[in-house]
Structures are given as C-alpha cells and as structure tokens.
Amino acid sequence: MRELADRAAAREKADPDTLETLRADLDRIDAEFLGALGARVDVCRSIAYYKREHGVPMMQPHRIGVVQQRASRYAEANGLDLTFMKRLYDLIIGETCRIEDLIIDADTSDGSAA
Template sequence: MLVNPAAEVTIDDLRAELDAIDERFLEELRARIEKCVEIGHFKRDNSVPMMQPHRIGIVQERAAKFGAEHGINQEFLRRLYDLIIEETCRVENLVIGDSA
C-alpha cells in the first residue's frame, strides 16, 4: 500500500502496510514448508537421507550474505533460519516416516 505523500500518514496507515508485509511473509513461509514436504516425498521415494548438513550450511550462508548486503543483523537471520530449518526438518521427517 502506497501512502499519498501529500496526505498525513497515520500510525494506522503504517500498521496496515506492516500487516500486508506480514501476510506476504507468512504466505512465503507456508510455500517454503510446502516445498519441503515435496522434497520429503522425493527423499523418501529415492532413498535420500533426510539430513543434508551441507545444504543447511548453504541456506544459512545465503541468509548471512543477504543480511550483510541489506543491513540486517546476521545473528538474527541465523537464529531465524535455525527455527525455520528445525521446523522443515520436522516436517520432512514426518513425510519420510509416513509410508502412505
């Protein structure tokens, strides 16, 4: 949502913009988890081990580089990705363990 610069911006306007960003962020997170479910099915069907430590390193390094390039705290991004990776590993484990 773009706010008319000639109009006075209110806190509600700013919060509405933030809410829209949060909605997009959560939709992308959902899409990421769904892709991990798809990856879990692939791993199960092709006997690929669930844990891929090198891949985790690649993802975390990419996040750190993004943080450095965009002025976002790298430690924050590392912790955020630790949580995301923990959840996606949990989801992949459920998929891989599910024989249906």
C-alpha cells in the first residue's frame, strides 16, 4: 500500500500541471453532476405536486424498477460495479421518495402549499 502512495506522490511531483488540470476537470464534472442531481430532484418535486393534485400514490414500484434497470445497463456498458450503481440509485430514489412524501402529505387546508 505504501508503494502505491509513493508512486502517486512521485507522479504528482513529476507532472503537477497535469495533475492540477485533471483535478480541475474533476471539479468541473462534480459541479455538473451536482447540478444534474439538483435538476433531477426538482423534476421529482414537480412529479410529487402532480401526484398530490391527481391522487396518484407516491410509490410506483414499476417506475423504480425501470430506473434501476437503466442504471444497471449503464453500469454494465461502462465497466462500473453493479452493486455500486444499485446502492447509488437506492440512495437517490430513497431521497426523492422522502421529498415526494413531504410534498404529497403536506397540509393544504389553507391552500398555501398547492
């Protein structure tokens, strides 16, 4: 393990501009990823308002299956671990379900949450 750390440190010293460029690329990609995640959550909020207005149950198991299968296909096509992708999407879906529950179950008796 120490040998790997030594080699990484040597590469960093040998070409710091490239490492900094790669890190800047990673930071940009992270910002895009978080922006896309935020946009996904915003769409889920809109879906929750639709469900609330039309009496659609929050939980849609078939839809969750479709999303998980698409993520699994992406993982397989891109050399990513299937367990990682399932855990990632379980977290994302869990959070959006939590948000949907809050919106769907919100008290609308005064009309302010509609």
